[in-house]
Amino acid sequence: MNYSQIPSPCYVLEEEKLIKNLELINSVQKRAGITVILALKGFAMYSTFPLVRKYLKGATASSLFEAMLIREELGGELHLYFPVYQEHEFAAAIKDATHITFNSLSQWESFKEKTFNAKISPGLRINPEYSPVETDMYNPASLMSRLGIRAETLGDKLPEGIEGLHCHNLCESDSHALSTTLEQIEKLFGNHLPHIKWLNLGGGHLLTRQGYDIEHFVKVMTDFKTRHPHLDIYIEPSSAIAWETGFLRATVLDLIQTPDPIIAMLDVSFTAHMPDCLEMPYKPRIQGARDPQPGETAYRMGGLTCLAGDVMGMGDYYFSTPLKIGDSIILEDMIHYTMVKTSMFNGVKHPSIGILRNGEFELVREFEYEDFKRRLS
Numbered sequence: 616m617n618y619s620q621i622p623s624p625c626y627v628l629e630e631e632k633l634i635k636n637l638e639l640i641n642s643v644q645k646r647a648g649i650t651v652i653l654a655l656k657g658f659a660m661y662s663t664f665p666l667v668r669k670y671l672k673g674a675t676a677s678s679l680f681e682a683m684l685i686r687e688e689l690g691g692e693l694h695l696y697f698p699v700y701q702e703h704e705f706a707a708a709i710k711d712a713t714h715i716t717f718n719s720l721s722q723w724e725s726f727k728e729k730t731f732n733a734k735i736s737p738g739l740r741i742n743p744e745y746s747p748v749e750t751d752m753y754n755p756a757s758l759m760s761r762l763g764i765r766a767e768t769l770g771d772k773l774p775e776g777i778e779g780l781h782c783h784n785l786c787e788s789d790s791h792a793l794s795t796t797l798e799q800i801e802k803l804f805g806n807h808l809p810h811i812k813w814l815n816l817g818g819g820h821l822l823t824r825q826g827y828d829i830e831h832f833v834k835v836m837t838d839f840k841t842r843h844p845h846l847d848i849y850i851e852p853s854s855a856i857a858w859e860t861g862f863l864r865a866t867v868l869d870l871i872q873t874p875d876p877i878i879a880m881l882d883v884s885f886t887a888h889m890p891d892c893l894e895m896p897y898k899p900r901i902q903g904a905r906d907p908q909p910g911e912t913a914y915r916m917g918g919l920t921c922l923a924g925d926v927m928g929m930g931d932y933y934f935s936t937p938l939k940i941g942d943s944i945i946l947e948d949m950i951h952y953t954m955v956k957t958s959m960f961n962g963v964k965h966p967s968i969g970i971l972r973n974g975e976f977e978l979v980r981e982f983e984y985e986d987f988k989r990r991l992s
């Protein structure tokens with residue numbers, strides 16, 4: 616692969632890989648008899664939406680701006696789940712929406728009249744009190760979670776008019792976590808299932824990860840549907856759609872020798888462009904690099920902001936050819952939860968966005984000083 620045609624820094628989506636993911640997801644939704652929609656929170660690269668539209672019936676928004684982007688660029692079913700709806704933007708948010716999920720009974724009370732008038736199918740988010748996610752920051756189903764209603768709070772009877780339930784408790788999870796989730800929903804909320812029309816099982820189903828047991832997923836879903844044949848089942852992944860669909864191209868701008876390791880100063884920032892490397896945290900793969908063995912020269916990847924912690928803190932890298940200033944660094948799997956989370960902290964330039972299609976690179980977007988200035992005043 617010749618990276619010289621790609622500017623640095625740049626997020627590069629490899630179209631073939633996105634198509635492969637969408638085809639797999641489409642075949643799974645058909646076989647399982649469910650509907651998969653795209654959650655914009657992890658992947659909102661709308662230049663790819665003409666492709667997404669070929670395979671998925673719609674998308675879900677967690678904010679007014681996401682809802683607007685879905686309306687403008689994707690179309691189809693528009694599902695809303697905002698952790699909290701605001702009076703002043705509610706009318707704009709529900710325009711063309713097909714489904715709406717409320718996070719609490721008080722939010723439902725506040726907005727039910729407007730929802731009835733707009734003829735949108737309403738649902739409630741539930742807390743299944745089970746999640747395989749061990750990092751607290753990413754566990755939405757703890758007892759103290761602000762996301763979703765606990766069975767105890769919901770009581771024996773659903774509020775009049777509620778047509779669906781929504782549950783999001785997974786993250787990069789497998790089909791066994793889904794199976795446990797369904798058992799938990801049946802145990803805690805089973806009495807409500809005969810009275811609703813749809814069940815949304817949220818995101819976190821990493822169907823496109825190598826080794827995901829698709830057969831088991833299909834079996835778990837079809838068994839569940841046999842027990843509840845009247846339900847329309849949705850899932851709304853982000854990560855699975857954009858999983859392993861591209862990279863972030865960066866460049867080594869300087870090399871700083873510390874007692875150990877050598878720090879490679881890049882033209883990207885972990886805090887501004889790859890915040891999950893610090894938040895999750897996780898260590899991305901870098902093309903041509905591996906973990907250093909004792910005694911080998913170790914390189915730490917450093918960002919270009921002046922935040923002391925703007926480094927890849929989860930571990931160093933070994934390169935068989937020593938790094939030089941000007942070398943390309945290809946950070947793998949940098950499409951989901953990157954572009955959507957970036958900031959212009961420290962005034963650092965936002966990486967460009969491009970698409971690789973049949974070996975040809977198309978530059979989709981570049982960012983300018985004006986983009987930075989417009990966010991401030």
Ligand SMILES: Cc1ncc(COP(=O)(O)O)c(C=O)c1O
Pocket residue numbers: 654656657696783785786787817818819820851852853854855
């Ligand atoms: C309500 C909801 N739906 C869907 C998703 C997408 O999850 P993932 O990207 O893990 O598939 C999230 C992620 O946080 C979410 O909060």
